[in-house]
Amino acid sequence: MGRIRKGYEARFHALLQRAQARRREQGVQWLLAKADRLSEDKGISLADALTATYENLAGQPYFQRARPVAAPERFFCDAGLGGLARWLRAAGYEALWQPDIADDELLRRAREHPATVLTTDSMLMERRLVRDRIIPAVWLPPTLSIADQLALVVREFGLSLREPRCMACGGELVRADKEALRERIPPKTYSWLDEYFLCSRCDRLFWHGTHWQRIRDQLGRVASETGGHAESRRILSSSGSIAK
Numbered sequence: 001m002g003r004i005r006k007g008y009e010a011r012f013h014a015l016l017q018r019a020q021a022r023r024r025e026q027g028v029q030w031l032l033a034k035a036d037r038l039s040e041d042k043g044i045s046l047a048d049a050l051t052a053t054y055e056n057l058a059g060q061p062y063f064q065r066a067r068p069v070a071a072p073e074r075f076f077c078d079a080g081l082g083g084l085a086r087w088l089r090a091a092g093y094e095a096l097w098q099p100d101i102a103d104d105e106l107l108r109r110a111r112e113h114p115a116t117v118l119t120t121d122s123m124l125m126e127r128r129l130v131r132d133r134i135i136p137a138v139w140l141p142p143t144l145s146i147a148d149q150l151a152l153v154v155r156e157f158g159l160s161l162r163e164p165r166c167m168a169c170g171g172e173l174v175r176a177d178k179e180a181l182r183e184r185i186p187p188k189t190y191s192w193l194d195e196y197f198l199c200s201r202c203d204r205l206f207w208h209g210t211h212w213q214r215i216r217d218q219l220g221r222v223a224s225e226t227g228g229h230a231e232s233r234r235i236l237s238s239s240g241s242i243a244k
């Protein structure tokens with residue numbers, strides 16, 4: 001629980017900083033105490049109380065206006081967030097991920113790209129480069145499901161859904177010529193489907209599938225819950241593709 005509390009401490013701090021609140025340290029302590037009380041009064045876990053306190057604050061119009069104007073160029077997900085990286089790519093964002101990457105290496109590469117770090121490790125948020133906002137980073141509660149993690153990131157940055165990217169590597173998908181790919185397409189699929197896409201980076205082949213339908217539905221839900229733009233939802237639906 002100590003780590004979750006630490007993580008929220010960093011989130012509260014970042015939120016107050018973005019809204020240019022004064023006396024931030026005091027504000028953070030006040031919010032933590034508020035969550036403690038909420039947990040006790042309502043008999044809910046401290047993790048849930050911290051989430052509720054954060055959501056409540058972030059949902060206030062004043063804090064919503066303080067949202068970053070531009071979406072990050074790309075994200076760098078920590079070693080434990082491979083699933084989230086795949087979903088971010090499906091939502092059209094570049095999301096880097098490498099299993100077993102060491103913290104130092106992750107920070108070095110995030111700075112080099114540059115990329116916004118997404119992590120469930122509250123210790124990472126303590127690093128000087130992160131604390132000083134030289135490398136932008138967002139801590140995600142490790143207790144969340146992938147869908148909830150995605151919803152949180154979408155809300156945090158006001159992301160709108162874009163053309164899907166390759167879920168395996170993040171490369172751009174380009175429409176491909178069916179005949180030229182005949183040997184790579186399973187005969188059954190070939191017989192009824194005409195639209196195919198190739199990843200411009202790893203050359204993986206994609207087409208409409210039930211898996212994609214599920215992902216698309218889920219992304220659509222996240223977008224509408226978090227006020228994503230109707231326009232981008234339309235783009236995502238009409239391009240409907242990928243994932244075998």
Ligand SMILES: [Zn+2]
Pocket residue numbers: 166167168169170171199200201202203204
């Ligand atoms: Zn790819």
